[in-house]
Amino acid sequence: MKITADTNVLVRAVVDDYVAQSKLSKSVLGEAELVALPIPALCEFVWVLSKGYGVGHQDIAETIRTLINATNVVVNRPVADAGLGLLAAGGDFADGGIAFDGRWLGATTFLSFDRKAVKLAKAHGLSAEILESA
Numbered sequence: 658m659k660i661t662a663d664t665n666v667l668v669r670a671v672v673d674d675y676v677a678q679s680k681l682s683k684s685v686l687g688e689a690e691l692v693a694l695p696i697p698a699l700c701e702f703v704w705v706l707s708k709g710y711g712v713g714h715q716d717i718a719e720t721i722r723t724l725i726n727a728t729n730v731v732v733n734r735p736v737a738d739a740g741l742g743l744l745a746a747g748g749d750f751a752d753g754g755i756a757f758d759g760r761w762l763g764a765t766t767f768l769s770f771d772r773k774a775v776k777l778a779k780a781h782g783l784s785a786e787i788l789e790s791a
Contacts, residue, residue: 663698
């Protein structure tokens, strides 16, 4: 079977907080011919682990690397790697993915009200600016 894994399936497989769902999630992910991991699911995954379970950025980054390196997993790797870069630097996975994807779509500058996101994007070689209100 070729599947797209929803965030809750990923969380159950990693967190092990609901025994039956965790066991089923691990089994399905491991047995699938192909597991598609959409970037929005990974963004939600990071948020749930960070905010809901208090997991640190480094542990989340390692978990994502393990997931995306599985032989049956497909993911938009450049976007995932950009997200992992910002996450590993203490930023937000989604911001890294957004900045990279925007550049791929033709944008030249990542704009945000989030000063930390802009600082980290710049540190990763992206053109980024704070959007200031008057």
